[in-house]
Amino acid sequence: MPALETLRGLRVVASPESLDVAAWDEGAVVLRFAPDDAFAIGAINIDVSDEHAIVAEETGFVGMWLSVSELAEQVLPHIEWPLPDARPALCQGFIAGVPAKLWVTDDRALLICACSYADELAERLQ
Amino acid sequence: MIEGRRIVLDGRPMAYEDGDSIAMAVLRAGEHPRHGGTLCLAGDCGNCVAAVDGVAYVRTCQTRARPGLVVRRHPAIGEPPLPVVENLSLTGPSPAARIRVQRADADLVVIGAGDSGSAAAANAERQERTVTILDARDGMEVVAIYAGPTIIVRTPGGMLHINAHEVVVATGAAELHPVCPGGSLIGLLTARAAQDLHAAGVDLGAAVAIGSAPSGVPCTPLPGRLLRIEGEQRVTGVVMTDEGSDGERTTACDTVIFGLGSSARDLLSRMSGDPAVTVVGPAAEAFPLPECPTTGTVCPCSRVSVEDLAGVWDRGFRELELVKRASLIGTGTCQGSVCLPYVRAFIADRAGAIPDPFTARPASRQITLAEAAAGVHVDAFRRTPLHDEHLVLGARMDRFGGWWRPWHYGDHVAEYWAVREAVSLGDVSTLGKLVVSGPDAVEFLERLYPAGVTDIRVGRSRYALLLNERGHLMDDGMICREAESRFVLTFTSAGAGHAEMWVRDWIETWGLRVHVLDRTMSLAAINVTGPLAGQLLERVGLSAQPRFLQHVHAEVAGVPCHVMRLSFTGEMSFELHHPVERSLELWRALMAHGHDLGIAPHGLQALQALRLEKGNVIVGMDSELDSTPRRLGMDWAVKMGKPDFVGRSALARTAQLPDDRRLVGLTMPGTAPIEGSPIWFEREVIGHVASSFSSPVLGHAVMFGWLKRAPFPEQVEVDGRSAVVVRPPFYDPEGLRARA
Numbered sequence: 031m032p033a034l035e036t037l038r039g040l041r042v043v044a045s046p047e048s049l050d051v052a053a054w055d056e057g058a059v060v061l062r063f064a065p066d067d068a069f070a071i072g073a074i075n076i077d078v079s080d081e082h083a084i085v086a087e088e089t090g091f092v093g094m095w096l097s098v099s100e101l102a103e104q105v106l107p108h109i110e111w112p113l114p115d116a117r118p119a120l121c122q123g124f125i126a127g128v129p130a131k132l133w134v135t136d137d138r139a140l141l142i143c144a145c146s147y148a149d150e151l152a153e154r155l156q
Numbered sequence: 157m158i159e160g161r162r163i164v165l166d167g168r169p170m171a172y173e174d175g176d177s178i179a180m181a182v183l184r185a186g187e188h189p190r191h192g193g194t195l196c197l198a199g200d201c202g203n204c205v206a207a208v209d210g211v212a213y214v215r216t217c218q219t220r221a222r223p224g225l226v227v228r229r230h231p232a233i234g235e236p237p238l239p240v241v242e243n244l245s246l247t248g249p250s251p252a253a254r255i256r257v258q259r260a261d262a263d264l265v266v267i268g269a270g271d272s273g274s275a276a277a278a279n280a281e282r283q284e285r286t287v288t289i290l291d292a293r294d295g296m297e298v299v300a301i302y303a304g305p306t307i308i309v310r311t312p313g314g315m316l317h318i319n320a321h322e323v324v325v326a327t328g329a330a331e332l333h334p335v336c337p338g339g340s341l342i343g344l345l346t347a348r349a350a351q352d353l354h355a356a357g358v359d360l361g362a363a364v365a366i367g368s369a370p371s372g373v374p375c376t377p378l379p380g381r382l383l384r385i386e387g388e389q390r391v392t393g394v395v396m397t398d399e400g401s402d403g404e405r406t407t408a409c410d411t412v413i414f415g416l417g418s419s420a421r422d423l424l425s426r427m428s429g430d431p432a433v434t435v436v437g438p439a440a441e442a443f444p445l446p447e448c449p450t451t452g453t454v455c456p457c458s459r460v461s462v463e464d465l466a467g468v469w470d471r472g473f474r475e476l477e478l479v480k481r482a483s484l485i486g487t488g489t490c491q492g493s494v495c496l497p498y499v500r501a502f503i504a505d506r507a508g509a510i511p512d513p514f515t516a517r518p519a520s521r522q523i524t525l526a527e528a529a530a531g532v533h534v535d536a537f538r539r540t541p542l543h544d545e546h547l548v549l550g551a552r553m554d555r556f557g558g559w560w561r562p563w564h565y566g567d568h569v570a571e572y573w574a575v576r577e578a579v580s581l582g583d584v585s586t587l588g589k590l591v592v593s594g595p596d597a598v599e600f601l602e603r604l605y606p607a608g609v610t611d612i613r614v615g616r617s618r619y620a621l622l623l624n625e626r627g628h629l630m631d632d633g634m635i636c637r638e639a640e641s642r643f644v645l646t647f648t649s650a651g652a653g654h655a656e657m658w659v660r661d662w663i664e665t666w667g668l669r670v671h672v673l674d675r676t677m678s679l680a681a682i683n684v685t686g687p688l689a690g691q692l693l694e695r696v697g698l699s700a701q702p703r704f705l706q707h708v709h710a711e712v713a714g715v716p717c718h719v720m721r722l723s724f725t726g727e728m729s730f731e732l733h734h735p736v737e738r739s740l741e742l743w744r745a746l747m748a749h750g751h752d753l754g755i756a757p758h759g760l761q762a763l764q765a766l767r768l769e770k771g772n773v774i775v776g777m778d779s780e781l782d783s784t785p786r787r788l789g790m791d792w793a794v795k796m797g798k799p800d801f802v803g804r805s806a807l808a809r810t811a812q813l814p815d816d817r818r819l820v821g822l823t824m825p826g827t828a829p830i831e832g833s834p835i836w837f838e839r840e841v842i843g844h845v846a847s848s849f850s851s852p853v854l855g856h857a858v859m860f861g862w863l864k865r866a867p868f869p870e871q872v873e874v875d876g877r878s879a880v881v882v883r884p885p886f887y888d889p890e891g892l893r894a895r896a
Contacts, residue, residue, distance in 0.1 A: 036737055043593075043673040066671065082594045082641060084671050089737045090678025110317075110531075112261060127533020144677040145736055146538035146559075154533065 031104050031155065034092040034141075034148045039071040044083035053077040059140070061120050061133055093142040101139045104155060105132070126154035163225040176356070178216035178227055179204045184358050188342045189216045191232040192389065193456050194414065197349040199292060200330040200421065202457045202489025205230065205522070212236040213489060213522035218292060250529065256314030257531035262288045265307055265320040267298050267424060272437020273326030280324075288318070300518030301325075301428040310523060315530045322432045325425040329418035329438035333456075333494045334366070335449035338385030340456065347415040350375070361410025364394060368415030375413055380405065385412060418443050419497040426516035445497050448505035455495035457488020465502050476503055476511040491520055540585035541680050541739035549757055557650025559586040562759040569852060571758035575725050575766055576853055578754030579686035581746055582763060584731060585739065588633065588652025589675040590659060593642040596668035601635060601643060604662055606785070606794040606801050612637045617705050617720060621785060621793050622647070622655060623803030627810060629783045629790075631655050631775055636707045636720060644707075644718065644733075648775050652676050662802070679718075680739035684746060685729040687893065688753045693719075693730060695749045701730070704895040713745035723894035725763065726770030726887050765849040769858055770894075771821065771884025778819060778846040778860045784810055788819050789884075816866040819846065821858070821884035822874065826850075828857035829875035835861050836873040845874060851886065858886045 039058065042049065046065040054060055058073035069088060070076065076085060096105065106113075108126035113119070118135040125132070125141070128151040133140040143151050162169040163181055172181030179197060182189045189195075193203035197217040207228040208214040213236075216227065230236045241251075266277045269291035277287045290296040290309055296316075300308040305323045309316040331346040333339070345353065345360075347370035353360060354373045363375035366382050380396040383404060387393070393408045420443060425435035449462045460483050473482040476499065485499050486492035496513055504510040519528070538559045546553060551562035562583065565571060574580040592600070601609040607620040617636040624630050631651035636644040647655040656674050663670045684693060690701055696713040702721040709718055718733040734742055747755055758766075764774065773779060773788060784807060785794045794807065822835075828848035835843040842865040851858050859879070863869070870881050888894070 041673065041678070043591075043671045045671075067673070080671075082597075082669070082671060084591050084593050084642075084673040086591070086673060086675065086678070087735065088678055089735050090675070107258065110259060112319075124533075128536045144538070146540065146677045147536055149539055149543075150536045154536075 031100065032094040032096070034094050034143070034152055036089055036145065037069075037071050037091045037093045037142065039069055039088050040073040040076055041086045041088035042068045042070065042076055042078060042083055044068075044078050044080035048078050048080035048083065051079070059133070061131070061142075063120075063122070063131075090145055091142050092145045092148045093140050096139045096141060098137060098139070101132075101134070101141075105139075105141060108155060126151060128154060161223055163221050163223075163227055165227045166229055172221040173356070176221045178206070178208065178219050178221050178225065180217070180353070180356055180358070181221045182216065182227075183353060184356070189227075190229060192340045192342045192344075194333045194339065194344040194346060195349050196331055196333070196346045197352050198330065198346075200490060200493040201333060202494075205489055207236055210239060211524055215521070218297075250534075251526040252529035252532065255526050255530035257317060258314065259317045259531075260288075260319070262286070262318050262320045264288070264322045264324065265290060265318060266324045266326055267291075267307070268326035268328060268437075268439070269294070270326060270328050270437070272328070272439070273324070276324045276326055276436050288320075297521060298424060299521045299523055301424050301430070301433060302518065303428055303430045305428050305430045305433050308518065310521070310527060315527055317531065320432070323428075323430075323434070325422065325433060325435040325439055326437050327421040327424060327439045329441065329443065330421045330493050331418055332414070332416035332446055332497060334382065334385075334414050334416060334452075335446075335454050335462070335498050336382055336384055336452040338387065338391070339452050341385055341387045341391045342389055343387070343391035343409075343411050344385070345411060345413050347373075347413055350411070350413040360413075362408065363411040363413055364407055364409045365413045365415060366394070366396075367417070370413060370415060373413065375411075376407070376409075378405075378407055416446060419493075421493070422513070423491055423493065423516045423520045426513060427518060427520065443497075445501040445504065445510065448501045449498050454498045454502070455483075455485040455488060457490050457494070458484045458486070460485040460495070462502070465499065469502075469506060474503070474507065476500065476514050479503065480514050486514060489522060491516065538586070538677070540583050541736045542583045542585065542682075542743055545740055545743060546583065546757075551757075551759060554760075556760060557586065557648070558653070559649060561586060561649075562757070564759040564761045565757055568759060568761040568765070571756055571762035572765055572852060574754060574756040575686050575727055575758055575762065577687065578756070579684065579688040579692050579750050580756055580758045581743065581750075582683040582685065582758050583681075583743075584649075584683045585680035585736070586649035586652075587676070587681055587731075588631075588645075588647030588649070588655055589679055589681075589733065590645045590647070590656060591642070591673040591675060592645060592659070592670055593639075593673075594668070594670035595641055597641045597643060597670050600663060600666065600668045600670045601645075602798060603666065603801055604659070605635065606796075606798075606803065606807075607635065608795045608798065609635060609643075614639060615702075615706055615708065617707050617722065619722075619793065621790065622651075622658070623785075623801075623807075625803055625806060626782070627784050627803035627806035628781065629775060629779045629785065629788065630658070632773075634720065634722060636718075646720075650776060675733075678736060679733045680736045681731050681733045682739070682743060682746065683724070683729055683731050685723070685725045685758075686727050687896065688750075689728045689730055690896075692746065692750045692753055692755065696745055698730075713742055713749075715742040715745075717742070723891075724770070724772055725766040726772075726885070727766075727893050728896050729894070764847065765851070768847050768849050768860065769851055769854065769885070769887035771886060773819070773860070774847070780862070783819070786811065786815065787817050814866060817862065817864050818868055819860055820863055820868070821882045821886060822861045822872070822879045823854075823859070823882050823886065824857045824874065824877055824879040826857060826877065828859060829877075833874050835863065835879075837865070837869045840865075842869075842872070854886060860884075 055073045059071040122131045130143040189204040199218045263286040297310045307318040365375045369377045383395045468482040546562045554563045605620045622631040633646040707720040715738045720731040723729040828850045833845040834841045843862040847860040
């Protein structure tokens, strides 16, 4: 299994309408944690119209990219909730008893957790 | 029989034949897998359970024999001893972690592959349902059905948890056991068990049949009513009588076969209460109850006799659930499979109505704790980015407020002195950190906190309590103003998660335009504290240092930091909030530059002492669930002149009530009594010690203690010694050191 590594990007909390139309750096993977909360992995800049938006450099999450088979064999046995059918999908919940998130696309998945849980999650997935 | 194909029973090798269960092998050898009692060989009763490969209460009739299997019979009297696990690691993976858990989703699950189960499955498949069939004979032993429905299955490879849309229980019927004197002898079989043994070539000797005789099994049917079974350990005869006759007939025999009828095997269907669980076939059938027993053991598992039931009934327990609780009938190995029809008949005979079966609860089978806990995780505790560094520095880590934190680094008194006389680092990454921003941010914070917010200038901060609607203290922390409409809020480590929910909930409730970003796990924080803290920070580039209760954004040792000047320890203190990935770099730079200043890290043990000397309360340690600012002596942190804030009306109301509970400072000579010690006054306990410490710098003990009886005395007794009530802080009451 790959190692959990720091995910660098921008964390933006702003009005949902402004996030819907925000301009992100090309290539950034934008995860909407909540309607007003986005984590753009790989982003350095953002153009968002909300003047009260909170924009912060984010290094507080770790993650690992997994193939579909790695996801099925090494992560799904530790999940008690069903994955959504739609792709791509962001789902959040306990994985091996650790609060975590999964960004699932057609051909791969990103397992994410707060860095303070990184060692615990890695140990439990071994 | 093949030489070498043997199990080991109570230390003796015992041969078996292909296809034998353990029970069959033991019976083939002329012995009994337990020490007596009717055998059903169908997994219904508990009369064949034994310890198999170290696991007790295994149904040997359901367990296939294999070479070398170690079987130990339970004691004839009492229970098998609990296993002792040698050298168990308390911090390593639990035994449950070795049990593999698989999870699956299913459309329709049919439990039982008999006639009714097969019919239900075929019918569902015709309706294009996807059917999963679970049958114990295939090694898929269902031990529980929870609401959902969720099915827990024990399989040869571990545990299987299935979330199903629908469940059909088709587990058939169990055979009735006899209730009469002699019912615990060796040589008693149900009709189906007799057929199985006969088919396996086991010699039953001279067999008699009571009730319906099993077809194909050589035996002598005995008419009439059974009075008792005779024998010492093994059956030697049965005594019958004819209806209307006082006479007795004794028939010598080696085996007694009982064809007494059936009862629904519906334990699983009674377990979940989920409407998506249905029951079909014999498991759903309302079989006639047996006659009310008059003497003998009704529940072999819990050893409950008819006389015991009568005693319970006479004491007034006259409903089935109460009879169960009072007598423990149905609470043993078989969970009522044997006794339930009889206890229902017993109550029906006395009450005149047949009671419904008692509630069934997981698990239907004995499972090990490891199997029950398989797939269950202990709470995950967070680690700060300095976790490994603390270990290198010799820290004893412990769990506080959901985090692993250093309790001490080997000498908490030396850590204490480093703070008081030199400079010290504390890892406070665990503090809650929220950024709030928006046009309504000021209004929101004014409504949320009892402290004033509007007058906090940009670049300044203020200590604030967080109260609930009842005016009780929930948490505390700092309000730091970064811009006109942007603030950073800090909270306690243990309270941060709840505080975040609290903040979000009130924003939504009030419909205010405020954004919230939780930075608790994205930012680490190091507290640089001690009289030489300013000197150290100047060495690492922080020359323009904030004054007390100011905060700035600046680089410290090249690391971008939000520097907050405050003091929990009572000394000059700077909290450096910074990105987690730069934390180790910052920590090491500070340690390196502070070497000649006597720098040392401090753990929570020293911190709790330092803040106690300074009179700073720890929420949850010194406060109670209903602690108001007045009770804590913290009215100064409440601005009642504000139009409103959460808890204001409650504070206004309770201010009119007598002041009968108060957190006070206490001092006494000598060593500090332990926390929790009772506080005495005039031979009565009037409170307890919340925090205590033998202060090196003051030379006496200091405490926070609750007095819960007014009028509050000025002198009390703790630990058999006199203690004086004083007004905290105990150390540097003018705050000169913190503001230096």
